[in-house]
Amino acid sequence: MKAKKARTIKKTLQITVLCLFAAAFLLPKGSQSYLMTGIAAAGVLVSLAILIIPPLASGLRKLRIPTGRATDTGNGNSDLETILIRQISYQITDTLQSAFPEATWEFAEPLRLSHLLDGDAIRLSTRNTGNHNFAEVSMDEYGSLHLQMLTVSALKRKGDKAASPDIPKVDPASWYSLIGKPFLVEMIGNLQAKGHQKLFIGEQGDVYILNGKEPEVKGKLEHFPPKAYWPALLQVFADDELEAAETENAVEITWA
Template sequence: MKTRKTEHNRIKIIRAAALILFLALLFTPEQMNRTVIAGIAIAGITGSLLFLLIPMLPRISVPSFFKNTPFHRQKRRKSRQKSPVFDMETLLIRQVGYQITDKIKAAFPDASWEYTLPIKAESLLNCEIIRIRTFHTGDYNFADISLDRYGHLKLFMMTITDFTPVPGRKNPDNPTPGNPENPAEPPVHVDPESWYSLIGKPLLTELIGDLQARGHRKLFINEAGEIFIYANNTPEIKDTFQHFPPRDYWAALMDIFTRDELKAVETNDTLELSWA
């Protein structure tokens, strides 16, 4: 309200000044130089207009046809653009990496891994098989990973051995039995599903196939993960599971064995597995 009143007063002043200058030009005696008077009148009117317009300049917006120039469009685009925290490719690769870590650590709590070659998101999206190197994963030292068309992670553990002898080379994933620097410790947490898919099933498939061919119909597993059969009422150890889940997980394991067409029964301190 105050601003409008000020502008109205300024307009009154300009009108009065213009009227005085016009009258001075009109009634100037002939002996005086009318050109000088006209110049003074024009300068006065122009100054009065500037006096009115200068306070209004900050509120005058840029015409729309100037706003659409390439310079103004580029300026608006730069002001709106914000650099993303991650690009989509990095985010996808990182999320797949978390899934790989969770799946391996569920069976091998101290495990770590790395890609054998740099990967791209395109390889994952095309469901290509990618090889990784694993550490502290027992007898396994490599794995193949891939995504199916539904986005589920598939992981296959494997052992790759270099038969070229290297003097002084030691395998950190296979410590010498009885070495006090590598005591056997039970895992803090085990996911029975992941343990069975990565460790249990590959070993059982091979072992059961061999035992069945020789007429056996059952085997036993004790709390230490030792797999044995009875020969003339004497236990005979055939192999040993790594990171075998403790007894708290046996109920879940029995359900997994049953789904895999194995009959599982808990007897004393052992699990009895039988097959048709």
């Protein structure tokens, strides 16, 4: 259609130019010079129009910018929300692969960004993560992501309630590698610089020092393993050259 239209315009211009030249020969000699000048000027203008207008129109068409608000991508998320979730996914991948280089994962159920912003723990299904097949990720009030590795049994053994697929088993070593160690390295460094020699971690993950006999909370460890896992956790601390002991309701960590 466009090619046919271009040929029609070209043919029309050719006929127009021929008519102008024919008129030039029929006019008196005194007027021919003015007409020839006009024909030449018209030819230049027509040529420029043929050369410039089509590319210019094409360029303007390419510069058209769609307007309107963010659209839904088909999974219940807006374009912006999808981009943010993708960036969060990259962070999760980097964290997982820092401990398990070949790890891959999927959200256990479709994720909306509001779930993370509300502080909810999001379940992940993981692969190539050693003995772990799940993880939970959450976001704190500062926007930092926290990841906890889980092992969920696929089968329930007869008479063994702990093997229920709904009850995750925490691996203290993975928790320490992904969450505990980065937090404690900074915390111990800050406390040691101020003359302290020990800290305590309560059952809910509260990290505190004793001001006389009163606890002074300095921070909180997310997803701190339950008390049943403390013996294994003490061994993890010992393997990392941290002196730790279990008290009645806390884990005590000391350093020289």
